[in-house]
Amino acid sequence: MRKDFPVTQHVLDDLLARGLIAQSTDLDALRADLDRGSLVYYTGFDPTAPSLHIGHLMQLLMMRRLQLAGHQPLLLVGGATGLIGDPKQSGERQMNTKDVVSGWVDSIAAQAAPFLDFEGRNAARLVNNLDWTGELNVVDFLRDVGKHFPVNRMLARDVVASRLESGISYTEFSYVLLQSMDYLELARRYDCRLQMGGGDQWGNVSAGVELVRRADGDRVNGLVTPLITKADGTKFGKTEGGAVWLDPELTSPYAFYQFWINAEDAKVGEYLKLLTFLDVEEIDEVDAEHQERPGLRTAQRLLAREVTSLVHGRAEAEAAELASGALFGRGELAELPEPTLAAALTEAGAVEVPRGTSLVDALVSSGLVDSKSAARRAVVEGGAYVNNDRVADPEATVETDAALHGQWIVLRKGKRSVSGVRLV
Template sequence: MTNHVIDDLQARGLIAHSTDLDALRAEMDAGPITYYVGFDPTAPSLHVGNLLQILTARRLQLAGHRPLLLVGGSTGLIGDPKQSGERVMNSKETVAEWVDRIQAQVSRFVEFGGDNGATVVNNLDWTQPMSVVDFLRDIGKHFPVNRMLARDVVASRLESGISYTEFSYILLQSMDYLELYRRHGAVLQTGGSDQWGNLTGGVELIRRADGGKVHALATPLITKADGTKFGKTESGTIWLDPDLMSPYAFYQSWIQAEDSKVGEYLKQFTFLSVEEVDALMAEHEQRPGARAAQRRLAAELTTLVHGESETQAAELASGALFGRGELRDLPESTLAAALREAGAVEVSPETTLVDALIASGLAESKSAARRAVADGGAYVNNERVDDPDQTFSGDQLLHGGWVVLRKGKRSVSGVRVV
């Protein structure tokens, strides 16, 4: 049984890099510390990669330490350099709007009361009043250009080109750490392993500028079984905002976790104890077809991000689409989200079952569609149908226009009759 938060983070596989774990442990043992994690508003919502950072911050808060959640009103105007090329800069008005949205998102995952209550900060507060000359004198002088050129992302962009703006991003993020060290006594910055250069840049700046000794800790890059980055689906990024990704689609993204990775995700993204996860994985290995681990993962994460009622609706929809529940009991918003995720299409009232099966992608041709009906493998709203030329009547239209189509046990789609 792990007790110290560092032991727990290690047991969950959440520490990829650290400056000096023994020194950090000793400082934590001496009393609660203040730490920070930053989020740049380069999109209107946080995504699943950011979620790992938020939950790591929450774990540290539960251990008694005090979080600072930084939303980058200034760094978001520039954006951290990407391997693929120069970022497109968003307008100041757009970034300001995204700052407000992301501040609201991160605030839902931490506690604000008590001795170790969280504080949300915006780095625009200290960069905006600063002159260029002061920035170059007070910050820039501490950064040797040869070390900046050696950063992986910079080195990879030298041939294709990198602007001075993106090249200088590390100075801004490092200055954030220095400011939070001075203003709030922050002695730990956490972030993803792809941020390690920026994290250690801040540690070094505090040493050079103030003679302070502080810490950095990076979580690993979360990957799929093939080594590619986790957080993308066929429909795009796994967003936390329900307007960008429905709670049902969010739930489904975790249900589809690979058997070889689901235990890792349970340890890193949920607050189940390591022992609970190990027991759940032992059960999963006995009956992998039941997908108990994936269902628990999806339920835990959807509840954390969207609330228990949305989790229940997603679970009902998952069952109902495959005949294990009553479709008419689903709210229209949940049914619509589920069918859009499954690949719903719009059809006219005159469309026949055969044509709907083709339009929805459940059949490749009219002959294949007719064969599925003749073989008893075609379902409308989970009821077997035998007339390939039927249209969809009033009592078949769920919430006035939706129809669930299924071919066999597992292939589901839907149509919206308009």
């Protein structure tokens, strides 16, 4: 990850200008703590899957923003809380085995680590809450932590209240105690003064702040970011195939890039502020130009390039950008490395067909047209392309000598509909 982003103003002012603070305990008190020197802060990530997804990305970037401003991050991976899982609105969370969770702890820690510096004066530190809960005595836990949590307040939490009728286990009900204990433990061990998280974590974050106050009489800070939404207010971050993962084995860099290319016009400026390190003034200028000429998708291309670079590196972002242009006739397909081309065509819905298949049949198999008659019509009317070359012969076939890397054929209907075939 790039580590040379300039810090040109107070980090709190930058967060406010970008719209990155949804709720906080006391911004004036937090500003005072930040101004005293290097502040220790933390964000927790529960290993409930083998990879982080783009819902976690903003939290990783928040940690990076504060570290760039001279503050010290604690990257907490929930080896203990991940065994339970934060309560969901939809129902009881499925528990995973200890071995599975342990493996996910390692993979998530490795995935998050490149976003931070682990050397230097304000070096990041990796912590695992299993270290202080694994051997915890249940009686001590109830005496030292449980006594500070009024049950009526726990029942009033939104996620708990919504689950009371359908049912919620004591395990999930008590999750907030474990997460709050993390803050207390980190405050005692490292003088941690700030916990950050997503907007849906406000109940847990504020409970941790309150536990530190009740148990030790100390004042600490809490801050949560807004949830990223689509223009209609619905949850953002999934495709038809599910979550958009940060792991390139689960979501290829090309698919990751394409996800951001498809950002809504009304929201792309907001996403640029939340998820990149570009100056706010520069983003406002780009967004203004985009609103005047949205068809050019300048802002989406900038968003896709920047976010893909942050997660997968500049080289992968450039390869994805090249592939995106080449598939739609704006670049040379032959220049694409086979892994990039394969990922791009797989994302576009490539299918396997025998060598020598008719172009008409290939168009139907790829899903670009509904029938052979529609395929013939597309060819005759000049709307069918093989590797970006228009094909006018309805009797044409897809042959090995036209295949990219010996096996891939890019099919296009018109300007925007792309698919592909792998010759077998």
